[in-house]
Amino acid sequence: EAAVTQSPRNKVTVTGGNVTLSCRQTNSHNYMYWYRQDTGHGLRLIHYSYGAGNLQIGDVPDGYKATRTTQEDFFLLLELASPSQTSLYFCASSAGNYAEQFFGPGTRLTVL
Amino acid sequence: GEQVEQRPPHLSVREGDSAVIICTYTDPNSYYFFWYKQEPGAGLQLLMKVFSSTEINEGQGFTVLLNKKDKQLSLNLTAAHPGDSAVYFCAVSPDTNAYKVIFGKGTHLHVLP
Numbered sequence A: 001e002a003a004v005t006q007s008p009r010n011k012v013t014v015t016g017g018n019v020t021l022s023c024r025q026t027n028s029h030n031y032m033y034w035y036r037q038d039t040g041h042g043l044r045l046i047h048y049s050y051g052a053g054n055l056q057i058g059d060v061p062d063g064y065k066a067t068r069t070t071q072e073d074f075f076l077l078l079e080l081a082s083p084s085q086t087s088l089y090f091c092a093s094s095a096g097n098y099a100e101q102f103f104g105p106g107t108r109l110t111v112l
Numbered sequence B: 001g002e003q004v005e006q007r008p009p010h011l012s013v014r015e016g017d018s019a020v021i022i023c024t025y026t027d028p029n030s031y032y033f034f035w036y037k038q039e040p041g042a043g044l045q046l047l048m049k050v051f052s053s054t055e056i057n058e059g060q061g062f063t064v065l066l067n068k069k070d071k072q073l074s075l076n077l078t079a080a081h082p083g084d085s086a087v088y089f090c091a092v093s094p095d096t097n098a099y100k101v102i103f104g105k106g107t108h109l110h111v112l113p
Helices: none
Strands: A004-007 A010-013 A019-025 A031-038 A042-049 A065-068 A073-078 A087-094 A101-103 A107-111 B004-007 B010-014 B019-025 B032-038 B044-051 B056-058 B062-067 B072-077 B086-093 B107-112
Touching (some): A004 A087, A019 A107, A031 A073, A042 A065, A042 A073, A101 B044, B004 B086, B032 B072
Parallel strands (some): A010 A107
Antiparallel strands (some): A019 A073, A087 A101, A087 A107, B032 B044, B056 B062
């Protein structure tokens, strides 16, 4: 049973559209992360959270909001999507302090 | 803050040959280091977690070396096979924030039969 799941797996929207990416983890981990993966940049951290209701800003937060509703669920929101946000998005969870991260399968987002 | 450089970005080797990927980091106080493997269409999977006190770590078919003097982490696949074809990422936990990792940009390894 996959411990980190993401939905949808693929999404196409138009410029200015509203998109929500969902992530659920069953690892009982406190920490959850949203990354984007782009050729030539590797993985870049957008937002992360250490528990329900908590949000920490990552390294590339502009244009993204996030919300952690429960320990299991972390959402990434693009309220006015732009073509520059076309990317592969990964969610991950970890137990915290210096711990390895467990990744979901990714969501490929295309903004036309 | 911590910066991680990974090289090479692309690597092609023949089956049975070795493949070496190197990451260089900047924060001398970094404690934990990770190697992840990403197969096509999938998320990243942990290959190995390395603590700063251990210089040589052996896995199944690969060795991870940590050279703290040169601030360098390397992954050596000793006899590559086509199943090793994937993108490999190093990651470093900086001293300033134990809950984040800084990823290298990845190495796309292609093992030719």
